[in-house]
Amino acid sequence: MAVKDSQEIVESIPQKGFFGHPKGLFTLFFTEFWERFSYYGMRAILIYYMYYALKDGGLGLDRETAASIMAVYGSLVYMSGIIGGWIADRLLGMKKTVFYGGLFIMAGHIALSFPGGVTALFASMGLIVIGTGLLKPNVSNMVGDLYSDKDIRMDSGFSIFYMGINLGSLIAPLIVGTLGQKYNFHLGFGVAALGMLIGLIIFLLTRKKYLGLAGSYVPNPLSVDERKSVFLKFGISILVIAGVGAVLISNGILTIDRFIMMISILGIIIPVIYFSVMYFSKKTTKTEQKNLLAYIPLFIAAMMFWAIQEQGSIILAQYADERTRLSFAGFSLQSSWFQSFNPLFIVLLAPVFAALWMKLGHRQPSTNKKFSFGLMFAGLSFLIMIIPAVYAGPDTLVSPIWLVLSFLIVVIGELCLSPVGLAATTKMAPAAFSAQTMGLWFLSNASAQAINAQIVKFYSPETEILYFGIIGGFAVLLGVILFAFTSLYKRRA
Template identity: 75%
Template sequence: MTENMKEKIVQSVPQTGFFGHPKGLFTLFFTEFWERFSYYGMRAILIYYMYYELSQGGLGLDETTANSIFAIYGSLVYMSGIIGGWVADRLLGTSRTIFYGGIFIMLGHIVLSLPGSLTALFISMALIVIGTGLLKPNISSVVGDLYSNEDQRRDAGFSIYYMGINMGSFIAPIIVGTIGQNYNFHLGFGLAAIGMLFGLIIFLLTKKKNLGLAGTFVPNPLPQEERKKVFGTIGAVVLTAGLIGAYAIDKGYLNIERFILLVSILGIVIPVLYFIFMYRSPKTTNTERSRLIAYIPLFIAAMMFWAIQEQGSNILATYADKRTQLDFAGFKLAPALFQSLNPLFIIMFAPVFAWLWVKLGNRQPSTPKKFAIGLVFAGLSFIVMIIPAYVNGTETLVNPLWLVLSFFLVVIGELLLSPVGLSATTKLAPAAFSAQTMSLWFLTSASAQAINAQVVRFYSASTEIYYFGIIGGLSILLGFLLFALSPQIQKLMKGVN
């Protein structure tokens, strides 16, 4: 997309109307609010649905397998953003891709809402993986389209958008989690489907008036004469992979454990190939190549961060269920309620960070330094989990305030890294790969969770101290290293702050 086209898009969007930000931020804020309500509502009870006994309404998987499947599911959700970015960049544009993604997500939750077996779970997961891949990177890309690259409101706008994400994420575990755990898992999943429906309705009713031309252009359209060849190749690959997979399953060569290992490997290989492809593309300029090099350490740092943050939904969720004193201050706490802590703290502090970046203006820390500080806080969130096991051992139940502290620390890191990473990605992206580079940002989470699928196998009550200590220590060490390298990274960013 050319600079003239970007300027035309910005001019088509009403630039005020939502807390001093472009009016289109309202549409994207509430669409993503309901999408995250559906997704995190489902996630709040999914791990329990997998390992609770059949008599409790679950599927009866063992905890280690459930945690690995959960991590791989999260990895595939974000890995599929590659497909969504390609579809938006080459075929449909971001707006139409977002809508179709929401349809797939809603269908996935509907399948989960119906009583079924492990097969039904995997079908629903496949639908949600495809849908989130189509929707998630593209809706974030449209947020970037609302602002010019020089607009000082840009980082603040992403922080506000991020707050909308977390408002949906905060409410979901309280509503879906409570109903799912206390009454019926499938009823909870049904509420998640209704949430996505609300998001689709808001998007359809307000996008034309609020978004202008944002999301309507196809930045790197696939020529008509090439489409038949490309679609034929894709169909052949999908069919071949399906046949090979079916044969491998039938002969016992492919089982859950081997599939998890395969996805873990892909989680590392795919982003490497992605960087190489964009760097070597003739459509990428020399300045854009330099910015891609600068993006690599940011990508690695984000991987380390999400490897910790994403464990809040499986390892710390299991910790809440098995290791935490749930009778607290006269209340009986549901384990799923702890999933609301992360978005609650973001809702509380996102406005503070948004105000801070605007207040500091050009004096705010550079993007690499924000990432570095975020990594240190993420590491500390795991380090504090050593203390109760070290002081009282692993045989006694833990005060829930330790979990509260852990979630608080990782949120401070998240506010330093995640919205800033979204904003930096839109600014560092090569013009020909704008939506696909946003997909690359979401691959940081995919890669982290692909690694987590192997790492979570080492967690148990007896290994708590080593588990939290080693992972937390690595994050802090990487944070200090990134801080030291930040001046060199900043030079490679070629004027992007």
């Protein structure tokens, strides 16, 4: 289907019916709910599955390697959003791309549901990387299609959508984590696959009635000749990469450590290339070029934020398993349960922030200032972890309250930055790169985790004070700088 006028798309969607928002928000809310259930359920136990001993049902990898693989995996998941955005923009449209993405994700979780060792682990990761890249940027971008550019409900709608994401993330570690740690890791992974299946069923049953024309068009379709050229180049590239990879791996040249380093480098290079391609494209207008330049500071701030937030499932997950007293008020705890605190606080606080932005209306802080607040809170969430390190030392188990407090603080920052970043991306995206620009937003997370793959190696109980202090302090400083420059620019304007 050819590109549709945005007003025509909005008029094709029932505009009231889901908490005062378009009915299409229901479809996207629950599709993403179940996708996040599957992803975060799997991720809650994945690092433990990698470094637990074989006798405990794990793979027996060393902790540093497991932490770096977790970071690289997360990076590739979000990096693949570029491909998913391109496929939606040039080939399939967002609706079809979301559906195929869900199928890949489900297949990836099924692969982990059966014992298959490291081979099954990497096969599963590959499938989920592809599937998430197809689904995640496009389902988020479709939320923007539900509203006109002047609809003041947009930020609130993204906050509600963000709450749906985190409801799935909240429930998953409690169910998948308990099954995985208490009974069997593969049982947990199987339940994650079931979650994605439910999400696909909801999407198929409601997409036509509730989404209207949203996501059914191809914004920048390839011509017949372009399709032939692209498919030929893509096929050749896959064969070359597979052949070279096989040779390098068989000769011991491409090791896990070198692959991790390669992804870390790509995490920095790809955003630079991507911004350049969009900026210099003939299809990008001068106004859109200015928007892209204004987007760069937000992208850098988001990278720093996600570098801290994403360590919740890596460093803080290890901290929960090895440095935290796993009992509270007479109850025994599973270390994977701590992964539910981040989404729990988002579910509780997202309505508060959504209502706050609606109440403030045009008086609310600018996007840049919201980003600066997000960064400062992220830094504080790490700085707070210095306190138990100072008082308890590296050899004493600490109260679980410290981890809970850290998750709470970073969530306050996340609600200042993430849903606002989604909304800003849809507003500032060049028309010819609409879905791909959402992929660029998720690339901020990919870049952060690619860098994390190197950073997490420096963590140990003995280095906690320096580790949390340097990273947390740098985030606070960057947030202050962004706030100061935003205020200065506003006074000069």
